[in-house]
Amino acid sequence: MANEYGDYQTPTSLAKTVLELLKSEGYDFENIIEPTFGKGNFIDEIPEVMSNVRSIRGLELQPDYYNEALTKERNDIKYELYNDDFFIFDLNKLFDKSTNNLIVGNLPWVTASQLSRFESKNIPKKSNIKGLKGYDALTGKSNFDIAEYMSLSLINVISSLNTKSVIAVLVKDIVAKNIIRYIPDSNIYPSKFSIYTINAKKEFNVSADACLMVIEFNGDEKFDNTVGEYSLYNPDKLIRRFGWSNDNFVSDVKEYKDYSIYDHITNWNWRSGVKHDASKVMELKRDDGKWINGLKEEYNDNELDSKYIYPLVKSSDVRKQDIHTKFRKYVIVTQAKPREDTSHIEEDSPTTWNYLIKHKQYFDKRRSSIYKNSPEFSMFGIGDYSFKPYKVAISGMYKSPIFSVLPPKDDKPAMTDDTVYFVGFDNMTDAVVFAAALNGDKAQKLISSLTFTDSKRPYTKDLLKRIDVISILKTTDIDELNTSAFSKVTKNDVDSFINKYDNDLSLF
Ligand SMILES: C[S@@+](CC[C@H](N)C(=O)[O-])C[C@H]1O[C@@H](n2cnc3c(N)ncnc32)[C@H](O)[C@@H]1O
Known part of the structure; x- marks a missing residue:
């Protein structure tokens, strides 16, 4: 274009x-x-x-x-x-x-x-x-x-x-979305707003979501700050209404009304994963007992020990609703919190230190200002939460909101990259209950009523924080929670989850 x-x-x-x-x-x-x-x-x-x-x-x-x-x-x-x-x-x-x-x-x-x-x-x-x-x-x-x-x-x-x-x-x-988004704060007063989606690939050979935007002024209807969405090729069939539902901008007004009881700002501490901007040297694969980096260099365990190496999950890995046991990639984690001094690695793991020094140029050329005035080999998106053994994770970028459980591997918690959001737990059962609620019908419908899947990152921390998992668990029958890929959760597991986290204002 x-x-x-x-x-x-x-x-x-x-x-x-x-x-x-x-x-x-x-x-x-x-x-x-x-x-x-x-x-x-x-x-x-x-x-x-x-x-x-x-x-x-x-x-x-x-x-x-x-x-x-x-x-x-x-x-x-x-x-x-x-x-x-x-x-x-x-x-x-x-x-x-x-x-x-x-x-x-x-x-x-x-x-x-x-x-x-x-x-x-x-x-x-x-x-x-x-x-x-x-x-x-x-x-x-x-x-x-x-x-x-x-x-x-x-x-x-x-x-x-x-x-x-x-x-x-x-x-x-x-x-069209931008215009309806700011209409309540503007002095634009339409009487009706509709869009009729078109196939831009077929009509213009352009890969874009496009529509005929129709806004009527001085008509007979009373405008409710919503947009009716139709297809231009089937204009009599309403697909959905999006826009404003009271103070919430939503992708499906009707569905949102049905599921808004689960929409509250919660204390669940959604985090994104590690950021290092040096994937060629920080990310490793494991093959035939060797570590292999993005430069295709191979290291035996005595050349690079695993003390600072953790399993890594990227967006493409969390697409399937699953309990992750096989990891495609690993990542070197140089810090336990942001700006922590890294020089102790020289003594704690000389092979890791030698490896980092050997590839220093990859760290020095990182452009982002967050690395300026930070210790050598710094990373971001790291803290106590990164080391929680069990995580429930979702990719911010994929269209379908699938939540996966990431258990540790060889006692090492799985890390995620910075396109993945997660909440950390201390035990597997809590993680499975949390993921089962999020993968269940109520959470999925609430999420779909709030998100526009054509945006680059449909799922954000702000959105995820709005899903009130405790209310969902309190009002959902146990049978509805057990989604197929997850190990079974019992009513006891759910009750103890609710007891533990309900009213907890410090969900780490
Ligand atoms: C997407 S095309 C559509 C043309 C036509 N409306 C149609 O439907 O076939 C956009 C048109 O806008 C014209 N255009 C771009 N900038 C313009 C401007 N500043 N003032 C007037 N026309 C402009 C282009 O030359 C082009 O013909």
């Missing part, structure tokens, strides 16, 4: 489907605006589908496209098409204040940071954005979609109209 104009011309068939949908929704309005019309595929289709259209207005920056679009004009419609820049143009000129306005089109698919990489001049001009509704939320972010900025600029004008008007644009899903 890397071109300076975010240029993806809409296939005629898609433009037609979009217009037919808008017509069926009652948006067959007199003035139709195509804000960045490109070759004019929407402009061409509008008179084919819409019966009431009298004027079509719009903008396009690239002259060749502009000229091509002009050839699509017809006699019975008034056109005002400008070869101009959205960011400096007076958008008010596109609207007819005396009638209903429909904005329809496909805004550029490009982000502010992509534009700065191209050193592009095609960026919002600062002077134009002051006072824009929702502007603070948008520009507070270091990166945003240009389509989000353009949508807000158009919404800003629509909000000043008294007539029923609609913006219906093809955008990435994230644009």
